[in-house]
Amino acid sequence: MLACVVAGAEGIRATRNLQWPPGQDFSRDISAAESIRNGHPLSDPAYEGEWLWYNPLVPAIVAGTSSVLKMPIPLVYAHLGVYANLIVPLGLFVLLAVMFDAWAALFAVVGLLFLVPAREPAWFCATYSPWLLPIHFVQGLFYFALLAVWLAWRKSTVSGACLAGALAGLVLLGHTAPFLVLIGAIGIGVLLPLVFGLTSGKGTRSTSVKLSSLLWFALVASIVSAPYLASILGHYHAHVLNGSPSSWVPSELSAEGLPRYLRYLLTPTTAGLVAAAG
Numbered sequence: 001m002l003a004c005v006v007a008g009a010e011g012i013r014a015t016r017n018l019q020w021p022p023g024q025d026f027s028r029d030i031s032a033a034e035s036i037r038n039g040h041p042l043s044d045p046a047y048e049g050e051w052l053w054y055n056p057l058v059p060a061i062v063a064g065t066s067s068v069l070k071m072p073i074p075l076v077y078a079h080l081g082v083y084a085n086l087i088v089p090l091g092l093f094v095l096l097a098v099m100f101d102a103w104a105a106l107f108a109v110v111g112l113l114f115l116v117p118a119r120e121p122a123w124f125c126a127t128y129s130p131w132l133l134p135i136h137f138v139q140g141l142f143y144f145a146l147l148a149v150w151l152a153w154r155k156s157t158v159s160g161a162c163l164a165g166a167l168a169g170l171v172l173l174g175h176t177a178p179f180l181v182l183i184g185a186i187g188i189g190v191l192l193p194l195v196f197g198l199t200s201g202k203g204t205r206s207t208s209v210k211l212s213s214l215l216w217f218a219l220v221a222s223i224v225s226a227p228y229l230a231s232i233l234g235h236y237h238a239h240v241l242n243g244s245p246s247s248w249v250p251s252e253l254s255a256e257g258l259p260r261y262l263r264y265l266l267t268p269t270t271a272g273l274v275a276a277a278g
Helices: 002-015 025-037 057-069 073-084 087-099 102-115 134-155 158-174 176-200 204-224 226-235 258-266 270-277
Strands: none
Touching: 002 073, 002 087, 002 102, 025 057, 025 073, 057 073, 057 134, 057 158, 073 134, 087 102, 087 134, 102 270, 134 158, 134 176, 134 204, 158 176, 158 204, 158 226, 176 204, 204 226
């Protein structure tokens, strides 16, 4: 809790007196929130007659907050992230405290907040940030969704599968990348043992129960993420009309910059030494 207070206090200091958030990504998100608040939740704010292409959860949260508090949407974006993004360290702590213990969770959260970013900008790392970008906020949802999936697989109940599916659907509404990571984890930890059980003939009843849980998970996740899927799959059939927004690649991950970035990652740091000792 103290670590979150320290991080939150720094966030308040960084955003004090701001009327508008920094960075070009907020131009996209502010316009999306304006469209939602004006009663056009599935419309693209930049291209007339087109449907939304970017995940709408965070703009929807901002639009709702703006309506309730009677505040301009840019002002909400400038200050809400300080508090909303605390879901990230809280989510990681709960995940690891349940799966391991409170001490492992404590050290992980301290590393997440104060060691991992190092010299990198916050949007480049899994960490806390006062800026309400989807890549920050949805981390917390991802941690809770991962925990829900783990618990649902252990208990194999309909309610557990539905809860996990609802959280996974929220993750997809918020940002596609952590959803793909979540599905990859499910594929490795759930589907492979399930396929092995079916092919080997072992635990047929248990396997059928788990398969039923997976179906409930997929159904609820699809229902919760329906606003986004309606545009991406229903309207556009997963066909990208404008590739420009997804064509940008950070220089560190380009073919030319990757060797230098790998050398940077392998250079001994405080965070690396602490992780190695752990």
